[in-house]
Amino acid sequence: MANTGGTFDLSGHKKLFGKDGKYIVAGIPTDALVEQSLVSDHLKLLSAFDTLRASVLYGEYVDEILPSYTEAVQGMVSSAEKAQKGSSEQNCTRWIAFLTRALARFETYISQVLNHANTQAEFHLQLNDLDLPPFFAESEYTNKMPDPLVVPDRLLPPLDVLMIWHTYLLNPSRYNEDIYLASHRSIFARYEFPLAKAARMIDNYTLEYSVAVAEPIWGNLTGESFDPLHAPSNMTSVACHVCEQPQSVSWEDLCTGDWRIKCADCNIITTPSNMRAKKWVEHVERWQQGTSDMCSYRLHGGALSAYNGRFFTTDPYAPILNRVFASGRVQNNAVGGMTQRILGESTRDVYGKVKLERKLPREVYEAAGHDMEAISQILYESVQADMGRKLSQKQHHDLYRRTSLMMSYYLELHPLSAASIDLVAATERQFRFIESIKKLGWLAPGGMPNLDNAILRYHAWLNIAGKGTKMLCPTLDIDLVWHTHQLARFYYWDMFRLVSRFVDHNDRVEKTFLRGSFNDTVDIWVREYNRPYSVCGCNEHRSKYETTKKLLSHFKGKARKKDSEGEIANANEDVTPLHPTYPSVHSAVTKRGSEAEQERNDVFDHVSPYPEMEPFFFKPAEDCTVPGKGTAGVSSENVDGNASAVCMQGAYLYGSHCSSSGWYSDPYSGAPHIAANTALGLSVDAGGSMF
Known part of the structure; x- marks a missing residue:
C-alpha cells in the first residue's frame, strides 16, 4: 500500500504546535505527554522482561523442573504423556505456569506489601469521583486526586510482579475501574508505576533486575523469594469453593483452563468456573449492601462504559439485578436532576415497571450447580420469563446485551485474581509486541x-x-509511545482533557x-x-x-x-x-x-487499535445460549452468511441472528446515536454509554 503526502518529518507542523511551542492536540495546547527518557526507560524494562522470559524458557529456570500434576488434579494428561509432546509445548506450559505464579505474586504485592499497615497511605476513593464534569476537555485540567506518590525503593516489586502490573496498566479501562471498585486496589490510585526507578535497577549489560534494599522487606512481608527464578517451592494452594479448605496444587496444574481439583476434605471438585461463580456471588452480595445507586458498589464493567470510558451515572446492571435480588439500594434518576428514591413496586426503569424479587445470590448459585455459565443463563432466562411478552423486540435485545456485558467479565477473568481481566492471557499477548520491536533492534541500547x-x-x-x-x-513507533503514556497515572484523565473521549x-x-x-x-x-x-x-x-x-x-x-x-x-x-x-x-x-x-x-498479527467508534467485537459461542460466552475480538459470519460484528454487550449486529437464541435484528445498527443512550435511561451528556 503506497503512502502519499509530503516529507515524513512533522517537526514544526502548524497543526501540531502553538505559538508558545506547546503541542496542539484536538485544538488544546499541552506540554509533552510522554518524555523521551521515559520511552527509553520503557524499552529497557521491556528488554528485561524479554530476558526474564528467555531465562524461563531456555535458561537456568529450566533446571528447576516443575512438579508433575498432583493427584488432586483430574482430567489432565500425565507428566509422562506430556513429555512426549515435545519441548515447544513444555516451554509453553513452563511459561504459562510462570505467569500464573507471577499473577499470584502480584496479588500478594498488593495485599501484603503496598497495603501493609506500615506503608499504607491514607486515601479513600469514591466511585462517583470518576464522574467527569461537563465539557471536561475545555475546562482547566483538574481532578480530585492528589499527585501520585513515587514507590520508594524498599517497596519496589520483583521483576515478574512489575511485568503483571505493566500489563494491567496497558488495559486502562479495566485498571481504572478496578481500583475504584476493589478497596484493596485503591492504593494504585496513589502510586505511579515506577518506570524510571525500575529502569535504574536494571543492569545495562546483563539486563538483570536487582533491588538490594527491597529484597529483605519483600521476603519478610511475603515469605517468598524476591528472585522469581528461584522460588522456594513450585507448589501453591487453592481453596475449595465449598468448604474453603486449602488444597495443595502445583503451578503447572493451574496453567490450563480446564483443571479440576478434588478436595481432600469434602471430596468436591473445584474448577475455574466454580471459582468464577463464587466471585460473582460475592460481588452481588456486596452490591446488595449498597445504598446509593450513584456511588455504591457496582459489578465488573458497571462503572466505566466499555464504549466511551465514561462513568455510568446509573448502574447499567440495575434493571437486571433489581428484578432478581433483594437490596436496599436507592434508584438515581439522571433525568431532570439527580433525585433518589427507594425501589418499590411503582418503580419504573428501561424495561417498564419493576417487579421486585427477594432471591438471594446463593440461591441462584446453588441452582446453577456453582457453575458460572449456568448462572449467566439462569439470570437471563429468569428476567426474560418474568417480563414475558411485555418486552418489545428492542427490549429483548437490550436485556441480552446487558446480561452479556455483565457476565462476560466473570466468564473470562482469571480465577486466582481480583482483576476484571485475565492478566496471564494479556501478558502473553503483550509479548507479541515485544517480539515485534525486538526484531527491529529496539531492545538493544540505543537501538531505537x-x-x-x-x-x-x-x-x-x-x-x-x-x-x-x-x-x-x-x-x-506510535504504539510504543502510547504504551508509555498508559503507564502514567493520569492517562485516563489526559484523554478526556484533550480528545474528549477515552482512548482505550x-x-x-x-x-x-x-x-x-x-x-x-x-x-x-x-x-x-x-x-x-x-x-x-x-x-x-x-x-x-x-x-x-x-x-x-x-x-x-x-x-x-x-x-x-x-x-x-x-x-x-x-x-x-x-x-x-x-x-x-x-x-x-x-x-x-x-x-x-x-x-x-x-x-x-498483533494489535493495538483505537476502538472509540468501533463495535467492541464479541462473537457469541456457537450455541448462542449463554450470555457473555464467546470470543472477544472476533468478527465472523453467521449461519446465514451475513457478516456480523458483536460488541461485548451484544450490540452492532450487521444482519440478523436467530431469535431462538435470544438474538434479534439490531435496531441500532450502524453508528451509535443519542436515541440509543436515551432508550437505556442513561445520561447522554455526563454518563457512560452502552453503545
Missing part, C-alpha cells in the same frame, strides 16, 4: 532511533483521534477489520498532515530512507513528489515485513483461512 519523532507522531495520532469517529490503528487499549481485534482500520488511518493522516503515515525505518534501510528523503526535497512538483514517495513506500513494503511505522497489531485475533490469506495478514 529518533525517539523525538516517535513522540511527535504519537501527539499527531492523538490529534486526529480527537477529531474523527473512526477506529485508528497505530504504527509500532483494546488488544483483541480481528485482523481483517484491523487492516481496513489501518488503511483508514493512512487516509486520515495524509489528509490532515500531507505526510506519509507508514515509511520504513528499520536499521538496515534507515540510511537509505534518509538519503531518499533529501532527494525528495529537490522535487518541486507535487505530482512528482507524491509519485516518488509512493515508490518509496512500495519499495519499503518489498524490503522488510516489519518496521517502526508498520501497523502495530500485537494481539489480533486470527481467523482460519488460506495460506495466501495468512501471508497477507502476517503484518497484522
